[in-house]
Each structure stands twice: as structure tokens, then as C-alpha cells.
Amino acid sequence: MAATISDIAKAAGVSLATVSRVLNNSGYVKLETKEKILKIMKDYNYTPSAIARSLSKKQTNTIGVIVPDITNPFYGEVFRGINKVAENNNFNIILCDSHESIQKEIRSIQSLREHRIRGLLITPTSCEDDQNVDCLNELNNLGIPVVLIDGHLKHSNFSGVFVDNLESSYNAVNSLINAGHTKIAIITGRMNSKSAQERLDGYKKALEENNIQVNNEYIFYGDYTLESGYNLTNKILELHNGPTAIFTSSNQMTIGAIKSIREKNLSFPEDIALISFDRIDLFNIIGLDISYIDGPTTELGEIGMNLLLNSLNSDDKVDVQTITLKSSLVLKGSEKYYKK
Structure with a gap:
């Protein structure tokens, strides 16, 4: 079993506080005592943990990150951006x-x-739940800054970096209309998420500006999961004289939609057109030409981490910053219209 800070203190005949001062090189410790403690650490092959080093500082050099689904490649790319900036500034991440x-x-x-994080980066699960706002406000009041990444919160005042979801969705649906589609279905995300609300608003805006009546029968409420994309696409394809195109509000739901389309031996865009919100790298690898909205995922993480560093490195209160990033629309042919 690895030695602990208590083992070192006991062997040296000193207090935990004294060992902590040696670990952090802070406070006065007699040279003889310091050398004794360092020798015992070496003899015990002791490697101090981040928590042990934090005993006298009352904090760690650790940043917390919370995302809704770590298996989603979108958040993997966001985390890559966070980690890049964190490593360059000697921060650890939980x-x-x-x-x-x-x-x-x-x-x-x-x-x-409880792990004494210095700051928190979070994509909230819900924009409307007061419980998470209360917990985050408590952190902020303790001097632990919070930065939002592509997830809004009502009744809060945190800095954040976001994607322009409304414009991105508008551009995608507008491209379907320009291709000739008038009957377009949308599979939304969770409607307690502001990003899902904005993507639906962009869908409606594109239809209305092109004098196409919004048909509520073509709005299918998903939850960002593959399963919801699959189940709702099944329903779309069962509609009599139904939509000629589908706009999916997330990459995972797009995968579910394609599973449904393939199981019915249909193809796109010949049988049904499709545009996805978010890139899916696997499609490029296997030669599946799906049109998509390409978001600045890594940049979201980098900017979010830099916003957090600005708060941590400032002695004064930092003004709340809200940064909105643009996405690009990549058309690969799946948006085309084929007359039945």
C-alpha cells in the first residue's frame, strides 16, 4: 500500500501541518526538520497527491468539467480544446x-x-431548472468561477461561449428549401435546452420567410439520443404523403435516423433528404455523404477555458462575457430534392 501524508508525519514525529508546509514550500519549518521529512518521503517512495499539496493552500490546481454525454464526439472535441489550454497553463481536469x-x-x-476545484466549465442539462442554478451560484459565491459552454441557464449571470444555433438551423433548413423541399420535418433536441429551442426557432424562421406554413405534424420532439432519432424517423417515414426531408438537431439523432432509413431499404436523398446538426467524422471515413452543420467544437473548449483563466488570474471581479460563434454549412448532396 502506498504511503500517505499521515505515514510521513508519524515517521517524522511531526504534525500533518508541518508536512504540508514542506510539501507546499510555504511557512516556516526548521531546516533539520525539513531535511528529515524529505528523506522519509524518499525512503517511503512517497509521491504527494494534488489534494495533499492543497492542504495549506485550501485549493487545488484543478478545473472541473461537466458535460451531458461524454460518449458524444461533440463533447470529446470540446474537451480537447479545454485540455489544450489547461495543459498549457498547468491545470489538471476532473x-x-x-x-x-x-x-x-x-x-x-x-x-x-468537495475536491476544491478552482473553477468549473459546464454544459448544463437544463436551462430551466433552478436547482442547478442554485448550486452554481453557491460555487460562484465561494470564489469558484463558472463558465458555460454551449448551454444557457435562466436566472443566472455566468460568462459563456455558445454556438449561434438559430442562424445555423435557419441556414440548414433554407438550403433544403432552395433545393426544392417544402415538406420538411425536424427532430428537435430536449426542449428544456435553449439550444434545442433556438434550433426549432431557426427551422420555423426559414419556413416562414419562404412563405411555407409551419406544419406541427412535421415537428418531432427528440432528446438528443440515437434512440429518439431512430424512433422518430420511423414515425416520419410512416406518414402518408409525408415530408421529403428531415433536419436532425444533433449528430446522435442523425445516426438513429440513418439506421431507420437503412432498415427500410431507403436511400438519401432519393427517398428522403437529410441534414444533420454537427459533423460525424465516421460518415466521411465510410464514404457516407451527409450534409451537416459544422460547429466550432474545439474552439468552444479553448475559448471557454480562456474565459475561466481570465477570472482566475484577475484580482478584481471580471465582467460577464458572452461569446457567440458561427457555424458553417457543409452540403454533400443529401439535401437534394427528387420528385416522387
């Missing part, structure tokens, strides 16, 4: 997955607080 659950999100916030 990554938590809320699994799209507000209860797990709150438990993660409380756990990270």
Missing part, C-alpha cells in the same frame, strides 16, 4: 458526465466542490 440527468449534474457539482 471530467464528469451528467448522463443528461439534472440529479447527476447536481451531484457532480457537489463532488467537484
